[in-house]
Amino acid sequence: MEQTPLDKKYYKIRDVSELLNIAPSTLRYWEQEFPECAPRRSATNQRYYTPQNIECLRIIHYLLKVKGLRMEAAKEQLRTNRHNISKRMEVIDILTKTRDELQGMLTALKKRRD
Numbered sequence: 645m646e647q648t649p650l651d652k653k654y655y656k657i658r659d660v661s662e663l664l665n666i667a668p669s670t671l672r673y674w675e676q677e678f679p680e681c682a683p684r685r686s687a688t689n690q691r692y693y694t695p696q697n698i699e700c701l702r703i704i705h706y707l708l709k710v711k712g713l714r715m716e717a718a719k720e721q722l723r724t725n726r727h728n729i730s731k732r733m734e735v736i737d738i739l740t741k742t743r744d745e746l747q748g749m750l751t752a753l754k755k756r757r758d
Contacts, residue, residue: 650695650698653694653695654684654692654693654694655692655693655694655698656690656691656692656693657671657672657683657691657693659693660693660697660698660701663698664698664701664702664705666701666705671701674701674704675691677715677719678700678704678719678722680700680722681697681700681701681704682697683697699730700722702733703722703726703729703730703733704718704722706729706733707721707722707729
Protein backbone atom coordinates (compact mmCIF):
# COMPACT_ATOMS: atom_id res chain seq x y z
CA MET A 645 0.00 0.00 0.00
CA GLU A 646 1.97 2.95 -1.29
CA GLN A 647 1.59 6.16 0.63
CA THR A 648 -0.22 8.98 -1.14
CA PRO A 649 0.58 12.59 -0.25
CA LEU A 650 -2.15 14.01 1.96
CA ASP A 651 -2.70 17.62 0.99
CA LYS A 652 -6.06 18.33 2.61
CA LYS A 653 -6.65 19.18 6.26
CA TYR A 654 -9.62 16.84 6.65
CA TYR A 655 -10.95 13.80 4.77
CA LYS A 656 -14.37 12.17 4.85
CA ILE A 657 -14.77 8.47 5.52
CA ARG A 658 -15.39 7.70 1.84
CA ASP A 659 -12.11 9.40 0.89
CA VAL A 660 -10.16 7.48 3.55
CA SER A 661 -11.85 4.23 2.56
CA GLU A 662 -10.75 4.68 -1.07
CA LEU A 663 -7.30 5.93 -0.11
CA LEU A 664 -6.55 2.91 2.09
CA ASN A 665 -8.65 0.44 0.08
CA ILE A 666 -10.59 -0.50 3.23
CA ALA A 667 -14.36 -0.76 3.67
CA PRO A 668 -15.98 2.10 5.63
CA SER A 669 -17.37 -0.46 8.06
CA THR A 670 -13.82 -1.59 8.82
CA LEU A 671 -12.78 2.00 9.48
CA ARG A 672 -15.69 2.45 11.86
CA TYR A 673 -14.76 -0.77 13.68
CA TRP A 674 -11.10 0.24 13.96
CA GLU A 675 -12.23 3.61 15.31
CA GLN A 676 -13.86 1.77 18.24
CA GLU A 677 -10.88 -0.53 18.82
CA PHE A 678 -8.19 2.15 18.42
CA PRO A 679 -9.50 5.40 19.96
CA GLU A 680 -6.18 7.14 19.25
CA CYS A 681 -7.05 6.98 15.54
CA ALA A 682 -10.63 8.19 15.91
CA PRO A 683 -11.54 11.14 13.66
CA ARG A 684 -13.08 14.42 14.67
CA ARG A 685 -16.83 14.70 14.41
CA SER A 686 -18.87 17.60 13.14
CA ALA A 687 -22.01 18.93 14.83
CA THR A 688 -23.96 16.60 12.51
CA ASN A 689 -21.78 13.66 13.64
CA GLN A 690 -19.92 13.38 10.32
CA ARG A 691 -16.39 11.97 10.57
CA TYR A 692 -13.44 14.15 9.55
CA TYR A 693 -10.09 12.35 9.39
CA THR A 694 -6.82 14.28 9.67
CA PRO A 695 -3.62 13.15 7.94
CA GLN A 696 -2.46 11.96 11.39
CA ASN A 697 -5.58 9.78 11.72
CA ILE A 698 -4.91 8.35 8.27
CA GLU A 699 -1.28 7.56 9.13
CA CYS A 700 -2.46 5.77 12.27
CA LEU A 701 -4.95 3.78 10.18
CA ARG A 702 -2.19 2.88 7.70
CA ILE A 703 -0.17 1.46 10.61
CA ILE A 704 -3.17 -0.52 11.83
CA HIS A 705 -3.76 -1.85 8.31
CA TYR A 706 -0.12 -2.91 8.09
CA LEU A 707 -0.23 -4.66 11.47
CA LEU A 708 -3.55 -6.44 10.96
CA LYS A 709 -3.68 -7.15 7.24
CA VAL A 710 -0.04 -7.32 6.12
CA LYS A 711 1.67 -8.77 9.20
CA GLY A 712 -1.41 -10.75 10.23
CA LEU A 713 -1.37 -9.77 13.89
CA ARG A 714 -4.40 -10.24 16.08
CA MET A 715 -6.18 -7.19 17.44
CA GLU A 716 -4.57 -7.27 20.91
CA ALA A 717 -1.08 -7.76 19.48
CA ALA A 718 -1.63 -4.84 17.10
CA LYS A 719 -2.76 -2.63 19.98
CA GLU A 720 0.37 -3.54 21.93
CA GLN A 721 2.63 -2.84 18.94
CA LEU A 722 0.92 0.50 18.37
CA ARG A 723 1.47 1.44 22.02
CA THR A 724 5.07 0.32 22.34
CA ASN A 725 6.64 0.38 18.88
CA ARG A 726 4.80 2.94 16.74
CA HIS A 727 7.91 4.82 15.57
CA ASN A 728 9.71 1.68 14.36
CA ILE A 729 6.59 0.50 12.55
CA SER A 730 6.32 3.85 10.76
CA LYS A 731 9.97 3.64 9.69
CA ARG A 732 9.52 0.05 8.47
CA MET A 733 6.47 1.10 6.43
CA GLU A 734 8.46 3.96 4.86
CA VAL A 735 11.20 1.53 3.82
CA ILE A 736 8.63 -0.89 2.38
CA ASP A 737 7.03 1.96 0.39
CA ILE A 738 10.42 3.02 -1.01
CA LEU A 739 11.37 -0.55 -1.92
CA THR A 740 8.00 -1.18 -3.57
CA LYS A 741 8.30 2.01 -5.62
CA THR A 742 11.85 1.12 -6.65
CA ARG A 743 10.79 -2.42 -7.65
CA ASP A 744 7.95 -1.02 -9.76
CA GLU A 745 10.31 1.43 -11.50
CA LEU A 746 12.82 -1.34 -12.20
CA GLN A 747 10.05 -3.59 -13.51
CA GLY A 748 8.98 -0.77 -15.84
CA MET A 749 12.54 -0.37 -17.11
CA LEU A 750 12.86 -4.11 -17.69
CA THR A 751 9.59 -4.15 -19.63
CA ALA A 752 10.77 -1.22 -21.76
CA LEU A 753 14.07 -2.97 -22.49
CA LYS A 754 12.29 -6.17 -23.51
CA LYS A 755 10.05 -4.21 -25.89
CA ARG A 756 13.08 -2.56 -27.42
CA ARG A 757 14.74 -5.92 -28.11
CA ASP A 758 11.68 -7.30 -29.88
